[in-house]
């Protein structure tokens with residue numbers, strides 16, 4: 001069980017630096033025996049960003065989060081979180097909130113007791129701690145569960161309670177390690193809405209580790225993809241998709257008696273194409289390069305067909321999504 005507290009310090013604020021990036025790492029490295037889990041990671045994350053941290057199983061996401069939240073020591077390299085150097089872990093702990101991958105919850109405590117305890121661990125006075133617990137329970141939609149035992153909460157409620165705990169010290173950076181794991185679609189939606197809201201209302205930087213690429217597309221401003229401990233993609237969604245040059249698939253519909261001509265024309269213009277597989281005699285599948293804007297590559301393909309006198313009945317483009325880029329940069333690597 002990971003329990004991260006600020007020890008005897010006070011709730012973050014006042015003395016903490018407010019300038020500079022939220023996260024900065026240089027050559028950050030960690031091995032387990034011979035296995036290099038995080039390998040020379042360089043990151044610069046501005047404040048207020050919701051960062052999606054992606055990677056196949058065993059890519060190093062949890063190890064990276066555990067180092068940045070000072071649960072785990074790094075073997076080499078350096079980092080700053082909220083402007084605080086890694087050599088000052090106590091101050092980093094005051095500036096961060098964490099929802100660990102597998103958080104342990106005391107089943108015999110009520111939600112309010114548990115949050116109050118964590119607020120007290122960060123130096124909040126008893127009465128203020130109870131008020132803070134009540135406010136946070138309201139923020140995560142658990143106000144009516146204030147006096148409920150944690151044992152009676154659903155998994156989604158526990159995750160939201162865990163997020164409330166991660167906010168108890170008014171952190172500048174929040175790490176959420178797979179917060180929607182095992183939740184049904186409704187629970188996932190609630191957690192994602194909550195993450196968006198805390199980023200906006202608390203102005204915190206959020207690092208969200210997940211395997212659900214849709215989630216990243218929905219709520220993240222930026223994405224970092226790790227593979228075998230290394231950063232293999234870093235940027236906005238559009239940048240990552242473009243740099244990964246994930247090819248897009250075009251679906252073309254022409255009159256059946258024009259298909260052969262359409263295929264010949266595309267081949268003559270170096271556009272890879274083949275008959276569509278769905279039995280429709282006028283369908284053609286073509287591959288468009290991922291490093292060119294889809295409007296431009298589609299326009300070029302359509303122009304050569306029209307110049308050759310091929311009537312185009314329909315055209316659509318698929319691909320170019322984060323999932324395409326993810327598969328391309330990780331090439332199906334992973335522990336399993």
Ligand SMILES: Nc1ncnc2c1ncn2[C@@H]1O[C@H](COP(=O)(O)OP(=O)(O)OP(=O)(O)O)[C@@H](O)[C@H]1O
Nearest residue numbers: 032035037055056057058059060061062063064335
């Ligand atoms: N305590 C440990 N002892 C030995 N090896 C470990 C330990 N923790 C992680 N590893 C190994 O380090 C590598 C990175 O693991 P890590 O859990 O950081 O990856 P991850 O991206 O979070 O994976 P997942 O998505 O499956 O949670 C993996 O090869 C893993 O097997």
